[in-house]
Amino acid sequence: MFYGAGDRSNPHPRRAGANMRTAEYLDREVETASLKLVQRLQEARLAKQLDYLFARSLFYQEKFQAARIRRKDYRRLGDLARFPFTTKEELRESQAACPPLGKHVAAHIDDIIRVHSSTGTTGKPSFVGLTRRDAKVWTRLTARSFYTQGLRKPDIVIHAAGLTLFVAGLSSKDAIESVGAMFVPIGTGASEKALMAIQLLRATAMHCTPSYATYFADWIRREAGLEPRELGLKKLFCGAEPGAGIPAVRARLQQDWGARVTEGLGNADMAPIIFSECPDQSGMHFNGQEFVRVEIIDPESGEVLPIEAGATGELVYTSLERECVPLLRFRTRDRVAVLGTSCSCGRTSFKLRCIGRTDDMLIVLGVNVFPSAVKEIVSSFHPRTTGEIQVVLDEPGPKVVPPLKVVAEYATGCSDLPALKDEIERKIKATLSVSASVDLVPAGTLPRYEMKGQLVKKAYEDIVAKTK
Ligand SMILES: [Zn+2]
Incomplete structure (x- = not known):
């Protein structure tokens, strides 16, 4: 059925609601x-x-x-x-x-x-x-x-x-x-x-x-x-x-x-x-x-959560x-947030956003942090930043001893760097509830990726490689 x-077989909407744009x-x-x-x-x-x-x-x-x-x-x-x-x-x-x-x-x-x-x-x-x-x-x-x-x-x-x-x-x-x-x-x-x-x-x-x-x-x-x-x-x-x-x-x-x-x-x-x-x-x-x-579940308890705006969990x-x-009930390790259950387009299915993958998640003093959330904060300072970041891990995760080390690029022409660093660190603290130490580097310093981006740098691997 x-x-x-x-769409072409039925060009007439059944009931075009006022907001069905x-x-x-x-x-x-x-x-x-x-x-x-x-x-x-x-x-x-x-x-x-x-x-x-x-x-x-x-x-x-x-x-x-x-x-x-x-x-x-x-x-x-x-x-x-x-x-x-x-x-x-x-x-x-x-x-x-x-x-x-x-x-x-x-x-x-x-x-x-x-x-x-x-x-x-x-x-x-x-x-x-x-x-x-x-x-x-x-x-x-x-x-x-x-x-x-x-x-x-x-x-x-x-x-x-x-x-x-x-x-x-x-x-x-x-x-x-x-x-x-x-x-x-x-x-x-x-x-x-x-x-x-x-x-x-x-x-x-x-x-x-x-x-x-x-x-x-x-x-x-x-x-x-x-x-x-x-x-x-x-x-x-x-x-x-x-x-x-x-x-x-x-x-x-x-x-x-x-x-x-x-x-x-x-x-x-x-x-x-x-x-x-x-x-x-x-x-x-x-x-x-x-x-x-x-289903959206609590990743720790496995309990099924109601799909409603504001719910977050694993898909x-x-x-x-x-x-x-x-x-059957395949755990994706994708962490998502439900954004809504209705839309101006007339589709009735719920809407979500992916926050990150469990595999990427870091834990700073018991607080879960996704590197993509750090990117989101640094990106919000554009045009003073380029939006490119890397979270640097000195030891294997997911547990991180604070402060969380973040390398972020400032945009060409951006002057007052100490102020920018301070503002980013404060916004990370206010938004994610973790202390971060931001290291600002010139635009174009961090690697660019043609496939998926890498937001985490495993610095501990370099240390191991160097001592070999
Ligand atoms: Zn829609």
Whole structure:
């Protein structure tokens, strides 16, 4: 019913409310459905997904047995909380114990049409397989996310992000093409090619990480002597790391590129893009109504939190329609904050922002600090700062002995540096409740990244390297 019911098949909004500014959706019915309707749909889909897990997944059969949970324990959506979580470590162990794809793969290998991978901390790829049906779901979910961000058929999109094994590579191609827009596969580390393509094809949009959008703007000024905003891009679709949702970073990118900047959020083990911002730019809408069940949990206790404005916690995903890698209550380690449950665009799904990843989190005298929050504060001092920062760790985290050491770049021409240092330190203390010691360095001192940015410098590794 919902699947494939595109905007074009139903050009008339059912009820255009007074504040329904831009009534344009890829899947109007599901994107504007009531919470109750979405829950009913998810409840039924989850029942089917559980039937499949109990019948097909050796990984979950063993897990459910260990947890003494039976199929009949699920009747309503709320019963999901009785089931055990799944962690990334378990998937890695499963793949190592049962190569090539792991015990958690529930489809026959002959039915798998593609594999992607994410590179873990160990450097070994963690594979994610797709059946034809899975690929179709990813395409629709990704297309809906891009469409929410404002992608339309006439767009010419420069894909300046990972293209090969990266989950949001070929899936973005499929999604962008499915909307009828033009996909230009540039990949990473190819700024010359990207600039040429933007100019020759008169591109209207670019898909990349916010780090790359920042890096590429500097590169264009330096290498081509051009102003990025003269190139005519209208839309920047950012993702793969927090950044584009930080107000000061977004303002800077929009200024640099003369384009609207929106961000998306996905997960290598669930789907390439699951949340994305509409042109209202007030947080990322949940776009996976019939494909993914989302829970937000207290990361310490595992307790499920109500999804309401102001809630913060860890994102947990359950697939509702997946054949190859069906995952139940998968802990993403992404820390998010719910920003709202209604929107001027008319979408009824909740909106959130990603604060950071648990893996990046630091603890200063019991206070949790995400490096992206430090970046947000330093960025707010633009134009006196460039917004580039690094948190320096002298010892392995997450515990940090205060003060938190922060290196931040001041902008060229900024004079009174002692005052700037003092103001930043005070704002960090006031906002994050931790003492910081800020070391100001000239613009261009810190490394720039073409893929994801690195906000933490592990100085202790350099010390170890030097003594070897
Ligand atoms: Zn919206």
